[in-house]
Amino acid sequence: MPNWRAHNKINFVMYFICLAIILIFFHRLEKIISPALNILLLIFTASYIFSNYFLSPDLDLKKNECKKNWGIFGFIWVPYTSVFKHRGISHSIIFGPLTRIIYLLLIILLPLIVLKKIGILNIDISINLDSFGWKVLITVIIGIYLPCLFHTLADRIFHG
Numbered sequence: 001m002p003n004w005r006a007h008n009k010i011n012f013v014m015y016f017i018c019l020a021i022i023l024i025f026f027h028r029l030e031k032i033i034s035p036a037l038n039i040l041l042l043i044f045t046a047s048y049i050f051s052n053y054f055l056s057p058d059l060d061l062k063k064n065e066c067k068k069n070w071g072i073f074g075f076i077w078v079p080y081t082s083v084f085k086h087r088g089i090s091h092s093i094i095f096g097p098l099t100r101i102i103y104l105l106l107i108i109l110l111p112l113i114v115l116k117k118i119g120i121l122n123i124d125i126s127i128n129l130d131s132f133g134w135k136v137l138i139t140v141i142i143g144i145y146l147p148c149l150f151h152t153l154a155d156r157i158f159h160g
């Protein structure tokens with residue numbers, strides 16, 4: 001199976017292939033590249049890079065490069081590593097990224113909810129999305145999912 005560097009190279013190449021497909025598709029659709037599309041492309045790129053370096057399916061390994069990228073916050077993935085066995089659900093095309101998104105949201109939101117409940121924090125945690133907000137959310141989800149998809153496919157293609 002490919003190592004961390006090989007996965008990075010594959011995901012780097014796939015990013016530009018995705019970008020080319022998106023640009024060709026939207027260019028045909030709109031004839032021009034709109035400012036909104038440029039913002040969504042930036043968000044897609046940021047999500048893709050974040051997912052590639054911080055949300056790899058290999059977070060299910062006790063020792064992995066992705067956990068190192070989290071620096072002193074690498075410890076937050078220790079429970080994830082102990083719950084999900086290597087090449088299990090974390091490497092599922094549909095559920096793998098979902099487990100890491102939900103896990104990360106829980107890690108971030110749970111302390112905020114607790115602090116709000118006991119009255120230390122007074123912030124509004126609810127999110128209201130308009131039509132552009134939905135586009136941003138979908139773009140972020142696609143940007144997170146794609147590197148994980150390419151990782152899992154590379155693992156399957158080059159395995160044994």
Ligand SMILES: [Zn+2]
Nearest residue numbers: 057058151155
């Ligand atoms: Zn893997």
